[in-house]
Amino acid sequence: xxxxxxxxxxxxxxxxxxxxxxxxxxxxxxxxxxxxxxxxxxxxxxxxxxxxxxxxxxxxxxxxxxxxxxxxxxxxxxxxxxxxxxxxxxxxxxxxxxxxxxxxxxxxxxxxxxxxxxxxxxxxxxxxxxxxxx
Numbered sequence: 001x002x003x004x005x006x007x008x009x010x011x012x013x014x015x016x017x018x019x020x021x022x023x024x025x026x027x028x029x030x031x032x033x034x035x036x037x038x039x040x041x042x043x044x045x046x047x048x049x050x051x052x053x054x055x056x057x058x059x060x061x062x063x064x065x066x067x068x069x070x071x072x073x074x075x076x077x078x079x080x081x082x083x084x085x086x087x088x089x090x091x092x093x094x095x096x097x098x099x100x101x102x103x104x105x106x107x108x109x110x111x112x113x114x115x116x117x118x119x120x121x122x123x124x125x126x127x128x129x130x131x132x133x134x
Contacts, residue, residue, distance in 0.1 A: 011051065014038070016061045039070045059091045066090070066098075073118050074100065080111035 013028045015021060021030045031038055042053050052073075055065060065071055100117035107113050 012042075012045075016057065016064070035064050035070065036068050039065070039068075059088055063090045069119075071119070073103070073116055075114070075116050078113040078115065 014031045015024070015028060016032070016035070017030050018032045019030075021028060024030075039053070046053065055062065055071070062071075099120040101120040102115065103118050104116035105113065
């Protein structure tokens with residue numbers, strides 16, 4: 001985790017930010033712009049390689065890709081801890097609701113549960129409901 005960057009990237013490592021990156025390691029680049037253009041560029045770059053784009057980030061970054069339907073798979077880890085408060089996956093202003101289909105689940109020895117979901121684009125669009133369940 002040198003320089004505050006949490007992963008070692010095999011390919012390009014792009015950080016979505018409006019500020020210059022200070023002391024970024026070689027191969028790390030900043031991006032501020034339309035995420036649709038970035039996604040299209042990465043799809044062209046990776047076409048036929050069998051490689052995926054992996055998005056790590058907070059709610060703001062994730063929501064910017066999700067708002068444009070650019071997330072093909074959600075890989076989530078459920079931690080074995082109860083929090084009184086935490087950081088939400090999406091910012092409160094994010095209103096897009098999307099049905100998901102479970103494609104993978106696994107319980108790890110440390111109690112973490114790994115789940116993967118893909119958008120269920122064949123389903124009728126989800127309706128936003130009052131309350132926390134829907």
